[in-house]
Amino acid sequence: MLKHVSFLTRELSTTLAFYEQLGAVTEKRVVTSEGYGRAVLSLGGGRLQLFEVAGEMPQPHPHWAEHIAIHVRDLQQLLPVLRDAGVRVTRDLQLSPGGRDMAFVLDPDGRQVELLEAD
Structure with a gap:
């Protein structure tokens, strides 16, 4: 665990x-x-x-494969709010392989964050 x-x-x-x-x-x-x-x-x-x-911090890898994944509610409504707040969207809203809405954004330190619609 x-x-x-x-x-x-x-x-x-x-x-x-x-x-x-x-x-x-x-x-x-x-x-x-x-x-x-x-x-x-x-x-x-x-x-x-x-x-x-x-001071200087190692840069996260720019590829989406290194990321943290978070279940969120109402991703379709949340994504425009994040954009308006200046959050960079690196992979726009689409269906995940499992059939849920998903998108990728960068956190303030440039790490990839997968947002996946919660059940």
């Missing part, structure tokens, strides 16, 4: 706001003993852990 996925971020507040807009709930936000901002978000049974780092 997956415990969590952990990512680095340049701006914790901006990245938290992005994932909260997708339905995540921030469970914990602290500063580690090393001085990093850390947050844990709940995403429908899974967890996403974010660490804020200063």
Whole structure:
């Protein structure tokens, strides 16, 4: 069973706001003993852990195969809201292989995020 996925971020507040807009709930936000901002978000049974780092950060791979997938409700309504907020859509609304609406967007740090219509 997956415990969590952990990512680095340049701006914790901006990245938290992005994932909260997708339905995540921030469970914990602290500063580690090393001085990093850390947050844990709940995403429908899974967890996403974010660490804020200063300076240069490795770039995510631009290909869609490396991504986090999130079930969301009302994807057809959410996608225009995200676009209006400046979120870059990298794969427009289409049917997934399983027959659900899906799209890919970039999070504030350039990671691919698959949005998949929830049941």
